[in-house]
Amino acid sequence: MHKRMVSRHWIKWPLMLLALLPVIPKYLTAQELASLLEQIHWERDGAKMVLIPAGQSAIGDQLDGLEQSIPISFNGFYLDQTEVTVGQFKRFATETNYAYPMWDEVAKYSPTNEHPMVYVSWHDAAAYAKWAEKRLPTEAEWEYAARGGLVGKRYPWGNGITHNQANYEGVEGKDQWEFQTAPVGQFEANRYGLYDMAGNVWEWCANPTDPDDYRPIRGGSWHNDTFDLRTAYRTYYPPSFRSLHFGFRCLARYKDHRPQETALPSSENTDGSTTLKLGEDHRPAMIMIPAGTFEMGDNKDDPLGWLEKSRPVHTVTVNAFYMDQTEVTVGQFRQFVETANYQFTRWQEVSKYAPTDRYPMVYVSWYDATAYAKWAEKRLPTEAEWEYAARGGLISKRYPWGDEITSNRANGKGVKGQDQWRKTAPVGQFKANGYGLSDMAGNVWEWCADWYSEDYYDNSPVENPTGASTGLYRILRGGSWLYDVNALRVDYRSLDFPQAANAYTGFRCVKDIPLNERKQQESNPSHSSN
Numbered sequence: 001m002h003k004r005m006v007s008r009h010w011i012k013w014p015l016m017l018l019a020l021l022p023v024i025p026k027y028l029t030a031q032e033l034a035s036l037l038e039q040i041h042w043e044r045d046g047a048k049m050v051l052i053p054a055g056q057s058a059i060g061d062q063l064d065g066l067e068q069s070i071p072i073s074f075n076g077f078y079l080d081q082t083e084v085t086v087g088q089f090k091r092f093a094t095e096t097n098y099a100y101p102m103w104d105e106v107a108k109y110s111p112t113n114e115h116p117m118v119y120v121s122w123h124d125a126a127a128y129a130k131w132a133e134k135r136l137p138t139e140a141e142w143e144y145a146a147r148g149g150l151v152g153k154r155y156p157w158g159n160g161i162t163h164n165q166a167n168y169e170g171v172e173g174k175d176q177w178e179f180q181t182a183p184v185g186q187f188e189a190n191r192y193g194l195y196d197m198a199g200n201v202w203e204w205c206a207n208p209t210d211p212d213d214y215r216p217i218r219g220g221s222w223h224n225d226t227f228d229l230r231t232a233y234r235t236y237y238p239p240s241f242r243s244l245h246f247g248f249r250c251l252a253r254y255k256d257h258r259p260q261e262t263a264l265p266s267s268e269n270t271d272g273s274t275t276l277k278l279g280e281d282h283r284p285a286m287i288m289i290p291a292g293t294f295e296m297g298d299n300k301d302d303p304l305g306w307l308e309k310s311r312p313v314h315t316v317t318v319n320a321f322y323m324d325q326t327e328v329t330v331g332q333f334r335q336f337v338e339t340a341n342y343q344f345t346r347w348q349e350v351s352k353y354a355p356t357d358r359y360p361m362v363y364v365s366w367y368d369a370t371a372y373a374k375w376a377e378k379r380l381p382t383e384a385e386w387e388y389a390a391r392g393g394l395i396s397k398r399y400p401w402g403d404e405i406t407s408n409r410a411n412g413k414g415v416k417g418q419d420q421w422r423k424t425a426p427v428g429q430f431k432a433n434g435y436g437l438s439d440m441a442g443n444v445w446e447w448c449a450d451w452y453s454e455d456y457y458d459n460s461p462v463e464n465p466t467g468a469s470t471g472l473y474r475i476l477r478g479g480s481w482l483y484d485v486n487a488l489r490v491d492y493r494s495l496d497f498p499q500a501a502n503a504y505t506g507f508r509c510v511k512d513i514p515l516n517e518r519k520q521q522e523s524n525p526s527h528s529s530n
Helices: 002-025 030-038 087-097 103-109 120-129 139-147 305-310 330-340 348-352 366-375 383-391 518-523
Strands: 039-041 048-050 055-059 070-074 077-079 200-205 217-218 233-237 252-254 266-268 274-277 287-289 294-296 312-320 323-324 445-451 475-479 494-498
Touching: 055 139, 055 294, 055 445, 070 139, 077 139, 087 120, 120 200, 139 217, 287 383, 294 383, 312 323, 323 383, 330 366, 366 445, 383 445, 383 475
Parallel strands: none
Antiparallel strands: 039 048, 048 077, 055 070, 077 252, 200 217, 217 233, 266 274, 287 323, 294 312, 445 475, 475 494
């Protein structure tokens, strides 16, 4: 019951917020807007949870010789936006008749329901998490989330720390809590929208599994100095130990609650199929794609010669951006042509393969797609952005939903199962990926911004690569209705002359976040909206 309700909430709120994008105040930062679009409300305990995107990070100290860092890959997951509060723990204790003997001590250091729960043992935290149908994070998951997408930094926001950023030993600046906890969320969030990942209370983590072993705690507390608040710092206590410095937060698996198991915003037809709802003006919805790091290229090392262009696998980090939920439709492109008086002469060919305004636009060259994107005040995605978005938060999978493909998943070559289109299908006829994007495999190839270069993967920059500076061919991604399943893989790269236009090629657009510069955000992360 609770899982189903959570899944609906995850989808409903982002879509409502997308509709409100034109009226969201311009002074909101990228982090504030990202947190709005990526939060869910957990039914069981009333917690706000934040989607932590899949990616890879070096876990451990990279600066000060604390622990050797190791690279670890993560699937996406949800994490409580704040530490579990006194009010939430009271609700758990009341509903379950949980025997908890230390409320008087809790009141001395966390006096209201909005303060973090303290004096909890690991067993207390694990019991709460089980009741809430969640679990405690592992140390690696905790550290990955605490870093907020930053690489090799001491703290969730960078290498320095002041009392304006966390509640720790002493009183100064924004930190006015000397001998107790602060109410949760009093300091600015990290880039994933998480509060108090440094200071306030230590947070219990899940591992190890032996019931007699010490358990790790992370993050430091109001009583500690800045050394203990470092993201990589680790210490351990017996699982039965309760302290005025100890609290926790919970994690929920992305696998159980990602929206790819629910169709895009649509109406359900009597035959069980769906029809995507577009506005009367054919404006495409856009989805916020969170910033993250991933392994780009053929992760499976499959023995297929045409995947050589997809090697070697290399680490890439991309900033957050918006992406069209669907491929640009005939109706959307027609609106552009009429509004901009753009010279386009292939409508007769288009109608043979994409017969109505709800179908993806075809017979567009790279130049046509770029012209549309400029008119729409957007741009074409880079190849790295496209693949990162197509993966939908999954790691090392062949397709946007996993390693296997059937005709119920995408419009590829042939007619079978849910794929009943010999040519293009109206956009949004198949279930979306983990980010809510439709048709990232099949239907039509999609132009990317990049020039193709044979050795670019060997020399690609890590951060926001944009492709070769020049070349003969532009990149295409995603496969189409004319191609078999191998071409529909998220890592497969095709290429064509930028002037080429045919019945199986279209595009979708992305948009940069037009807010404060990212460097300023990293040095002074913003407070996320409630």
